[in-house]
Amino acid sequence: MVKKEELLKDYEQAEPRNVSKTDFPPNFVFGVATSAYQIEGACEEGNRGASIWDDFTHTEGKIIDKSNGDVTVDHYHRYKEDIDLIAKLGFDAYRFSISWSRIFPDGLGTKINMEGITFYNNIIDALLQKGIQPYVTLYHWDLPLHLHESMGGWLNKEIVKYFEIYADTCFASFGDRVKNWITINEPLQTAVNGYCTGIFAPGRHQHSSTEPYLVAHHQILAHAAAFSVYQRKYKDKQGGNIGLVVDCEWAEANSDKIEDKSAAARRLDFQIGWYLHPIYYGDYPEVMRNNLGDQLPKFMQKDKELVRNSLDFVGLNHYTSRFIAHATKSPEEGSFYEAQEMERLVEWEGGEAASEWLYVVPWGLRKVLNYIAKTYNNPPIYVTENGMDDEENDSSPLHEMLDDKLRVRYFKGYLSAVAQAIKDGADVRGYFVWSLLDNFEWAQGYTKRFGLVYVDYKNGLVRHPKSSAYWFMRFLKGNEEKNGKEE
Template sequence: MAVQNALCKSSILVSESSRCIHQADFSSSQEMLERRRFDFPKNFVFGTATSSFQVEGASREGGRGLTIWDHFTMTPGKILDNSTAEVAADQYHRYKEDIELMKELNMDAYRFSIAWSRIIPDGSRRTVNMEGIAYYNRLIDALIEKGITPYVTLYHWDLPLTLHESLGGWTNREIVKHFAYYAEVCFASFGDRVKHWITFNEPAVFCLLGYGKGVHAPGRTSDRTKSAHGNSSTEPYMAGHNVLISHATVVEIYRSKYKSKQAGTVGFTIDCEWAEPLSDSIEDKEATERRRTFQLGWWLDPIFFGDYPALMRRSAGDRLPHFTEDEKLLLRDSLDFIGLNHYTTRWVTSQPAPSDPANSDFWWDQGALTTVEKDGVLIGEKANSCWLYIVPWGIQRLIEYVWETYKVPIYICENGMDDCNNLDLPLGHFLNDSRRVNYYRDYLKYVHRAIENGADVRAYFAWSLLDNFEWAEGYTSRFGLYYVDFTTQKRYAKDSAKWFSKFLEPKVADPCQ
């Protein structure tokens, strides 16, 4: 993602040898010792995550086609530091080195995304790029050789540019068949080894920021100071509708053609801040429920109940597309697990409806305003990103709410925090990331509490393995467990990496027992 960087997320919803991660001893931390990996369920999966566009680089190698994000980064003023992801963290060439880092972390799994344009350069159903197939085969085989389970996301925002230019991207229903073809190529090529698939990552982000606010690719918005094209009132809903149908279509293909032989599972990952009412007033409580519905129900209600929430329909009217009866049947129960990306929590208060409903949009339709302050006190310590405040208890409440509402297994697919990439500071400043250590320790404590309370949580992925290209923020923000020097591409273990290595050590048998 991890990050909805150029717009506050509240608007939507040493030397190289320092990679040795046993130099710091965190065993004196009583708080850490309260919970370790062996306190979680026996088969609980711990992993870390990245996305193809943010880490791979090699944007013009191996037959890869251009994406909407390649085009967006080349547009002056769109990226905070005017950078591109042409090299990023260079994982395309350094994947074996990065897998060794995962082993040092004692991680069980790696969640990564496949670049659609590396498999099918123009995104269409014409040509499959065998160099791209070969690269991901090498990556998957290298992971498995080291005992690390691959979790694969099919779409993490990097739409092939040709599909945007020829179809209008996710706003065109024709995209469903192109995504289905791409997904099936992946199932056929990698499904003998990949058993955990995620169709989409954070659809709300690319639908709302790409087709509503215009601050992410492809940059469409009603704001003519930002773009000459787009309709913020309708296009995010249109894009989301086609995403849902694409997801259900792909799951049907997997279940009908591949599941019996490959025995894998398919999920769908959404991002969600937790929302709490600012006051005890009925208005704020109702606004909070609307906020949760627009973040969670928009995506999950069609899958579990066959249609959008009635509350959304009342607010958005016919700007929210309608499913056919066949589409409703296709959508029902079309996932095996819910992926949750969670970083922060907000207070919510009521917002009056706009004077002209015809000019409303997703943000107005919610009838809710979010804030990080209550009675003059911040909800939590602020990280680097404008939207990210550290509120560990929110993850427990979110998990329990999702579990009680939908009753399917939950994977925490992203969780983490960022620091500012101030190049005037010495390397040691970034490596001594005690705040990130505390973040992970505290958030995992509340994940564990949710499990103790009965929620079926099966995996946790820390965002992110590496510092990387953070979308509209470029390289100004660092989320990684490993510091990346983007000039030399050297990786350096932060204290958070060392903490995870210790946290994830297997339990040693007590010789006195």
């Protein structure tokens, strides 16, 4: 189709693109990101309670390589080494998540686990000693198992109260030094993959027409409750900011047909609008209400008041983009996809990462950022995750695994897209690479590597910076030539 050919031509013309740190505002934040379950390990140390991911990974058939996060890359014991790496590479911020069950092993908030408090205090202090600002995520999918088993976890509205207690405890314990908080990471993935397709913990799919929407509803309320307690008790003294991280693949209409354009717009409403519309406009997007009817929970008036304007910034996790066409029946199973009446197409020719869903489409990020700016009154935005993966390959020599040319090209293109969005007027404040380290990649186990730093799983978990890490080191030090050759 003409539309697709034009877009692919635009993509080819945009590559390769040189980018310099001087293309960004002086106070722009450059960081790296990780999450607790993916890197910490030490699953039974420090009085940590079990999470739903501990249970899920030890269930036969759930993880592709039969692995788990019991040890992963042992960041629990190697955090100083890893923070030294962040400093060496020149990043000025580190986004990491706190494991809820390290703070409250049963999730209930009755007794604080001081060993967990000490561990995260040590990380925060080590970062600040190196001049690295902590950006802390309260929830990155690792719900305390007890909350799931005893009360249904995110299916029960009572969880809002327990999340508020947990958030309050973290603000009180760490907020004197942490000035940027993220309540929940990618609530869409928890709702859809955890409670619709069942490919993520807790692995539920039996009630896919209702549970994802109930889970999402409770996550929105939990986020708003945490925001509220911060405003009431900590904002004046600590002066920090609270955000929510949404994930979004740009949806490009497959043609100029009105039905394809409508399908692409629906796709964005079902991704971003699901979570940001209630915050900015007081309710779910109209298309979701129309397509889902009674499957979608309703906000009570007091909930609307709690949720409205309950964030200081939007965190965006973005990896790739898709062509979207109208379809009366989605090729993907689960009511979440069927309700959108669209087909996801991925016919790109610009490079493909290891994951089958991840194509290299830099200009999609520019479009998402501009979409958020236009749709939600230009809020402050942080790109809280962006990156690509390589396939784990036991037979490749180390030097080949470290020479990640496509990842360097990926980052150059996507960083250029961020710089362009800022010039367009989007209020983008920072960019975080996913990820600092190769790690446990959820249902894919250790078969995919997203890190700037290679972790040798077979030889003592030794860290080896990849070519992309050295590229960032030069970029952040201002040694990348904007119009010349890459060093």
